[in-house]
Amino acid sequence: MLPDFNDLDQFRAVLAAAPEPDGAARKAAEAHNSQLTKPPAALGRLEDLAVWYAGWRGEPRPQIAAPQVIVFAGNHGVTAQGISAFPADVTAQMVANFEAGGAAINQLARAAGARMDVVALELDRPTADFTEAPAMSAAELTAALRAGWVAVDRDADLLVVGEMGIGNTTAAAALCHALYGGEAADWTGRGTGLDDEGVARKARVVEQAVALHKPQINDGLDALAHLGGREIAAMAGAIAAARMRRIPVLLDGFICCSAAACLQAVNARALDHTLAGHQSAELAHAALLQRLGKEPLLSLGLRLGEASGAALAIPVLRGALACHSGMATFAEAGVSEG
Numbered sequence: 001m002l003p004d005f006n007d008l009d010q011f012r013a014v015l016a017a018a019p020e021p022d023g024a025a026r027k028a029a030e031a032h033n034s035q036l037t038k039p040p041a042a043l044g045r046l047e048d049l050a051v052w053y054a055g056w057r058g059e060p061r062p063q064i065a066a067p068q069v070i071v072f073a074g075n076h077g078v079t080a081q082g083i084s085a086f087p088a089d090v091t092a093q094m095v096a097n098f099e100a101g102g103a104a105i106n107q108l109a110r111a112a113g114a115r116m117d118v119v120a121l122e123l124d125r126p127t128a129d130f131t132e133a134p135a136m137s138a139a140e141l142t143a144a145l146r147a148g149w150v151a152v153d154r155d156a157d158l159l160v161v162g163e164m165g166i167g168n169t170t171a172a173a174a175l176c177h178a179l180y181g182g183e184a185a186d187w188t189g190r191g192t193g194l195d196d197e198g199v200a201r202k203a204r205v206v207e208q209a210v211a212l213h214k215p216q217i218n219d220g221l222d223a224l225a226h227l228g229g230r231e232i233a234a235m236a237g238a239i240a241a242a243r244m245r246r247i248p249v250l251l252d253g254f255i256c257c258s259a260a261a262c263l264q265a266v267n268a269r270a271l272d273h274t275l276a277g278h279q280s281a282e283l284a285h286a287a288l289l290q291r292l293g294k295e296p297l298l299s300l301g302l303r304l305g306e307a308s309g310a311a312l313a314i315p316v317l318r319g320a321l322a323c324h325s326g327m328a329t330f331a332e333a334g335v336s337e338g
């Protein structure tokens with residue numbers, strides 16, 4: 001059973017009690033890796049990925065059999081400030097598209113052999129416009145974290161989380177500016193395709209919002225409440241639930257990583273069970289990945305969200321484990337060691 005939480009302090013306590021990887025399984029995986037029929041380290045980063053995954057699953061020779069993709073959707077009051085190239089109605093329209101199987105992530109999840117779930121969070125009740133008021137109350141944030149927390153399949157052996165929410169690159173930029181400082185413009189990109197004038201307006205919105213709320217922000221959950229969105233909070237809740245179940249997580253683009261950053265700001269080790277699936281083309285994703293200490297698996301110029309980049313990385317991790325767990329050792333294959 002997962003522990004439960006009813007308020008933000010209980011969620012902070014859950015994060016503080018997060019489990020660590022299984023040291024014995026990790027050691028056994030390292031020893032096994034060193035005996036496989038290949039020159040030492042010839043599979044490069046795949047070898048580290050396999051050992052990392054084995055530690056989290058507590059199995060020296062695991063496979064990925066049941067990956068789960070969850071796309072969370074939410075609406076944002078800050079869209080009133082003209083910060084997206086698309087209207088807010090697109091969020092609900094895309095949820096219908098996900099449910100009908102017509103979006104990019106439907107194809108990528110299927111191609112990766114992953115189960116896909118869509119969780120829409122109160123789309124007809126957008127968050128407050130955070131240039132004027134906190135985006136969410138503590139109770140609303142708790143509810144959104146819980147929606148993510150309960151969406152994780154207990155039998156999944158890999159989790160990919162992503163999002164849909166017109167305006168959410170503004171929320172993600174504001175979260176990064178609040179957590180890491182610098183200039184608002186450093187964290188503000190084009191999102192769905194703003195022109196230069198639109199990006200300048202968006203950066204002013206980010207700057208104004210962070211200046212308004214910064215005095216009330218003491219950790220990542222305060223930042224999420226003031227500047228986040230329901231789908232961003234739900235991604236954070238799902239990432240935390242996966243940790244409790246020792247399910248490794250592939251992070252998606254800028255918005256997903258802003259959710260992860262909020263967890264890391266509460267507990268420095270909260271993302272140890274996660275990898276960066278890809279580096280998005282959104283302006284600040286590279287800088288955010290650096291802050292998270294994550295090296296992306298892929299960099300394909302995607303700037304879509306929806307979990308698309310992380311879903312594409314599933315076969316990379318699966319390939320790492322197929323080699324690790326399926327290859328013969330030198331002794332088994334009768335191959336001479338160097």
Ligand SMILES: Cc1cc2ncn([C@H]3O[C@H](COP(=O)(O)O)[C@@H](O)[C@H]3O)c2cc1C
Binds near residue numbers: 191304306
């Ligand atoms: C048709 C369509 C499909 C999408 N799928 C993901 N996003 C992406 O774009 C949005 C963020 O960009 P901004 O902050 O500029 O609104 C998010 O919903 C994100 O997932 C989409 C956007 C559109 C228009």
Ligand SMILES: O=C(O)c1cccnc1
Binds near residue numbers: 192253255281282
């Ligand atoms: O990096 C992302 O995930 C992203 C970038 C632009 C628009 N939507 C998502």
